[in-house]
Amino acid sequence: MENIKGIIFDLDGVLVHTDELHYQAWKSIADKEGIFFDRTVNNRLRGVSRMESLDIILEKCDKTRSNAEKLHLATQKNDLYRTSLASLSADSVAQGVRSALLTLRERGYRLAIGSSSKNAEGILANTQLRDLFENVTDGNNISHSKPHPEVFLKAAAALGLSPAQCVVVEDARAGVDAAIDGGFVCFAMGDAADYPRADHKLNDFTDILEWLR
Numbered sequence: 001m002e003n004i005k006g007i008i009f010d011l012d013g014v015l016v017h018t019d020e021l022h023y024q025a026w027k028s029i030a031d032k033e034g035i036f037f038d039r040t041v042n043n044r045l046r047g048v049s050r051m052e053s054l055d056i057i058l059e060k061c062d063k064t065r066s067n068a069e070k071l072h073l074a075t076q077k078n079d080l081y082r083t084s085l086a087s088l089s090a091d092s093v094a095q096g097v098r099s100a101l102l103t104l105r106e107r108g109y110r111l112a113i114g115s116s117s118k119n120a121e122g123i124l125a126n127t128q129l130r131d132l133f134e135n136v137t138d139g140n141n142i143s144h145s146k147p148h149p150e151v152f153l154k155a156a157a158a159l160g161l162s163p164a165q166c167v168v169v170e171d172a173r174a175g176v177d178a179a180i181d182g183g184f185v186c187f188a189m190g191d192a193a194d195y196p197r198a199d200h201k202l203n204d205f206t207d208i209l210e211w212l213r
Ligand code: BG6
Pocket: 011, 012, 022, 045, 046, 047, 048, 049, 050, 053, 078, 115, 116, 117, 118, 119, 120, 139, 172
């Protein structure tokens, strides 16, 4: 780990439990449309864009939807999701995360966000995390969402670092694929913790402080 100078964090499900809010919003859309949707299907949505998430949900449905209908469903989901984001505050940050990020900065690491979400800036503002990161690369800055490495390559470039100088922290298998295919070191937690492609498993977010001294 001597070479590591930067850390790029996924946001949803890593720093904030917004992965649960995504699930709840999609679940209410799926229920209203009579489409089967559970947490196993939901795990496949981690790290992938809003429209790709909808395509995965619609795999369980025989009815073909026009692009306009799909856009309408995705907009309804995003409206529900954004309503739930309004209640986020500094207290919504996952346990131990804020102090661990401050410690990593004190140790000299450069921090960035690499998220597929178009709502990332709003979440960082509501949770008062924004100032801890030198760069936020998100769903508004990329053409390909995870498992494509674009979001992490752009975040590393913004830090002025090569992929080999950065660790990526992820809870999505698609995110681990993106990191490893991009040439990054990858720490995995949550749903991706046991994914064999990751370099190290974090049982708890604060384990990162043991790996990056
Ligand atoms: C990712 C989430 O961070 O962002 C995905 O893991 C989500 O589940 C994606 O689909 C896009 O989010 P948004 O906020 O742009 O709909």
